[in-house]
Amino acid sequence: MxxxxxxxxxxxxxxxxxxxxxxxxxxxxxxxxxxIDDQFEFVLRKSYNFRGTNGQxxxxxxxxxxxxxxxxxxxxxxxxxxxxxxxxxxxxxxxxEIDALxxxxxxxxxxxxxxNTEKDSMSLLGLQMSKTSYNLxxxxxxxxxxxxxxIFIYKFKNSNVVTKAAKNALAEVEEEYEEHRRxxxxxxxxxxxxxxxxxxxxxx
Numbered sequence: 001m002x003x004x005x006x007x008x009x010x011x012x013x014x015x016x017x018x019x020x021x022x023x024x025x026x027x028x029x030x031x032x033x034x035x036i037d038d039q040f041e042f043v044l045r046k047s048y049n050f051r052g053t054n055g056q057x058x059x060x061x062x063x064x065x066x067x068x069x070x071x072x073x074x075x076x077x078x079x080x081x082x083x084x085x086x087x088x089x090x091x092x093x094x095x096x097e098i099d100a101l102x103x104x105x106x107x108x109x110x111x112x113x114x115x116n117t118e119k120d121s122m123s124l125l126g127l128q129m130s131k132t133s134y135n136l137x138x139x140x141x142x143x144x145x146x147x148x149x150x151i152f153i154y155k156f157k158n159s160n161v162v163t164k165a166a167k168n169a170l171a172e173v174e175e176e177y178e179e180h181r182r183x184x185x186x187x188x189x190x191x192x193x194x195x196x197x198x199x200x201x202x203x204x
Contacts, residue, residue, distance in 0.1 A: 031068045036076055036173065039069055040180055047187075054201070058194055059187055066184050073177045080170040087166055091159040098152045105145045112138045 031042055047061040115134060 031065050032072075036069075036073055036176070039072055040176075043069055053198060056194070058191055060191060061184065061187060070181070073173070073180075077170065077173055077177070080166060080173060084163065084166045084170060087159060087163045091156065091163060094152055094156045094159060098149065098156060101145060101149045101152060105142065105149065108138065108142055108145065112142070 031039055033039075034042070043061060043065045046065060047059055112135070115131075115138070
């Protein structure tokens with residue numbers, strides 16, 4: 001008998017703690033806080049069922065919540081679009097720098113090919129130097145330019161990855177927004193139809 005009472009008391013304590021924890025969790029959540037997904041969950045949780053006069057169950061969502069959720073979703077989409085625009089600007093700038101480096105490298109290689117046909121002693125900026133020293137200097141310049149080119153190509157590829165990720169994130173948010181908006185509209189239309197049916201029945 002004592003063990004039965006102890007078990008019942010333990011169960012009551014567990015259910016009471018769970019209820020208090022759930023209430024505290026719900027208090028922390030809001031339509032104006034958290035991620036878009038959290039806000040959708042909040043709206044779905046705050047929707048409630050009620051039984052009509054005909055005994056059927058209906059679902060109801062506050063219009064103000066849907067409007068707030070729509071505004072927050074638009075803000076998130078606009079933020080992602082701005083990030084995507086900024087990333088595209090960075091990509092375009094880096095592409096111009098890479099093109100400039102390619103042009104500079106091509107000119108340097110042409111100049112190197114021309115100097116290889118000249119005499120062993122040649123002038124560079126008014127200074128006479130051996131062909132070996134001259135070639136060494138030019139190759140150092142080419143290696144430096146190649147290193148810069150590789151750095152910019154690496155940055156360009158990283159920018160492409162960021163751009164693709166931003167586009168995918170934007171597409172997911174837009175798809176999620178459309179899906180939830182469709183669901184909300186369907187629920188609203190369903191409630192309106194059921195309400196009109198009730199009004200028609202009462203008139204009849």
